Amino acid sequence: MKNPAPAFILILSLFSWSLLAQPGNPAILRSEWIYEQAPFPECHASTLAETPRRLITAWFGGTHERNPDVGIWLSSQTTTGWSTPVEVATGVQADGKRLPCWNPVLFQIPKGDLLLFYKVGPSPSTWWGMLKRSTDGGKNWSVAERLPDGIAGPVKNKPVLLPSGVLLCPSSSEDNNWRVHFEQTSDWGKTWQKSIPINDGVADGAIQPSVLFHAGGQLQALCRSQKSGSILETWSKDGGKTWSPLAKTTLPNPNSGTDAVTLKDGRQVLVYNPTGPDPGKFGGPRTPLDVAISDDGKTWKTLARLESEPGEFSYPAVIQTADELVHITYTWKRQRIRHVVIDPTKR
Numbered sequence: 001m002k003n004p005a006p007a008f009i010l011i012l013s014l015f016s017w018s019l020l021a022q023p024g025n026p027a028i029l030r031s032e033w034i035y036e037q038a039p040f041p042e043c044h045a046s047t048l049a050e051t052p053r054r055l056i057t058a059w060f061g062g063t064h065e066r067n068p069d070v071g072i073w074l075s076s077q078t079t080t081g082w083s084t085p086v087e088v089a090t091g092v093q094a095d096g097k098r099l100p101c102w103n104p105v106l107f108q109i110p111k112g113d114l115l116l117f118y119k120v121g122p123s124p125s126t127w128w129g130m131l132k133r134s135t136d137g138g139k140n141w142s143v144a145e146r147l148p149d150g151i152a153g154p155v156k157n158k159p160v161l162l163p164s165g166v167l168l169c170p171s172s173s174e175d176n177n178w179r180v181h182f183e184q185t186s187d188w189g190k191t192w193q194k195s196i197p198i199n200d201g202v203a204d205g206a207i208q209p210s211v212l213f214h215a216g217g218q219l220q221a222l223c224r225s226q227k228s229g230s231i232l233e234t235w236s237k238d239g240g241k242t243w244s245p246l247a248k249t250t251l252p253n254p255n256s257g258t259d260a261v262t263l264k265d266g267r268q269v270l271v272y273n274p275t276g277p278d279p280g281k282f283g284g285p286r287t288p289l290d291v292a293i294s295d296d297g298k299t300w301k302t303l304a305r306l307e308s309e310p311g312e313f314s315y316p317a318v319i320q321t322a323d324e325l326v327h328i329t330y331t332w333k334r335q336r337i338r339h340v341v342i343d344p345t346k347r
Contacts, residue, residue, distance in 0.1 A: 027304045027342050027343055027347055028340060028341075029325070029342065029343055031306070031340045032081070032338070032339050032340075033082075033338060034337040034338070035075060035084070038061060038336075040061040040063070040073070041063060042061065042063065042334045043060065043061040043331065043337055044059060044065060044314075044315055046315065047059070047104050047158065047317045048318070048319045050108060050321045050322065050327075051114055054076050054078070054137065055077040055321065056074065056106060056137065057074070057075055058072055058074040058116065059072070059329075060118075061085070061087075067100055068097075068099055069098065071088075071089060072087065072089035072090075072118050073086065074086055074088045074116075074138060088116065088132070088138075088141050089101060089116065089132060089144060100120070102120070102124065103119055103155060103156045104116060105154040105156065105157070107167070112188070113134060114134040115131060115132075115188065116133070116134070116141065117153035118132075119153075128152070129146070129151050129153040130153075131153060131189050132144050147192070151194060152171050153183065154183075155171040155208055156257055156315070157209065157210040157259050165186060166184050166186050166240075168182060170210055172206070172223075173207075178201045178206055178226045179200065179205075180198050180243075180246070181195050182195045182198075182209075195240075195241070198234055198245070198246065199245070201226075204225075204228065205226030206232045207224050207226070208223065208257050209223045209234070210222050210261075211240070212260055212262045212268050214262075214297060218236065219236040222249070222251075223246065224253060224258060225253045228248055228253070229252060229253065229276040229277050230249055230251060231248075231251040231272065232246040232247065232253075234246050234247070251270070252274055252276040254273050254284030255282065255283035256286045258270060260318065261318045261326070263326075267344070268293065268295075268296075268297050269293050269294075269318060269326055269342075269344060270291070270293075270300065271289065271291050272289075273285070273287065273288065273289055273290070273313070274288065274292075275288070287310060287311055287313050288305055288306075288307055288313070291303045291326075291342060303342065303347060306338075312331065312333055312334060313332060314331045315330060315331045317329050326342040326343075327342075328341075
């Protein structure tokens with residue numbers, strides 16, 4: 001054997017997964033912390049990508065959400081766990097003033113750069129989009145680029161690459177009610193096109209869509225709902241250029257972020273809080289946190305429950321890697337980021 005290292009790493013990885021598998025649920029292969037200690041007390045809004053070298057995750061962290069010291073932090077998977085978090089972006093302005101960062105989103109260009117989208121600004125109603133690029137899988141990053149005015153980039157959940165070569169970015173705005181729109185780039189973020197909002201946000205406030213692929217070239221977007229108490233959906237038959245009116249699904253939503261991904265076998269996976277809003281309150285409990293699976297994007301079955309105790313378990317990110325396993329990260333009580341590996345063939 002010329003190079004036994006990859007085989008050894010695979011065996012070690014599978015062994016560690018078996019040690020950490022969750023009793024009673026064969027679908028959950030591994031559940032672990034990205035970090036246990038960090039130089040910031042709070043974190044939120046993680047994102048995941050698979051690079052040619054490794055799995056990588058990012059989130060925003062600082063004193064607390066909206067604080068000027070909040071930056072974008074990153075960690076990469078190693079053979080023994082996850083690397084020490086490193087701050088890779090801040091909201092420091094040309095005049096020295098620092099503003100908070102928000103909602104990073106990673107995307108690996110096939111055979112190309114790793115993109116890091118994020119937002120900077122005092123609040124979601126006033127923030128703007130930023131972009132950094134890495135040619136070495138996240139070890140080093142370019143100088144930050146500010147996206148054109150009115151372009152936020154993917155607002156929370158990952159973009160999807162269409163067969164046409166267009167990168168479709170699910171986005172939304174909060175400056176004039178909660179409204180969903182979609183942004184497209186054909187040159188990896190150099191130039192942009194933007195759809196009009198698909199809702200007015202008065203009775204159907206929604207943000208943070210995630211995009212799924214269906215037969216016949218149809219796209220489905222699942223959105224966080226502000227008022228309806230349910231995840232909202234919209235469909236496109238023309239590659240994301242136009243979308244149907246938002247409609248309620250059977251999935252409850254407590255005004256909390258979700259994420260979803262289309263598997264290679266055509267099934268859909270959704271990670272969400274399966275609870276509705278508390279009467280008279282802005283939102284509802286962000287626990288439990290479930291993984292659901294569907295053949296058609298309409299009827300969903302629970303694949304796994306990731307958290308069930310009191311507390312906030314929220315803002316998931318989900319991808320499927322080349323080995324066809326599903327990887328999820330999420331906010332754990334605003335204190336840490338949790339990583340879970342799911343085998344979608346088991347229940």
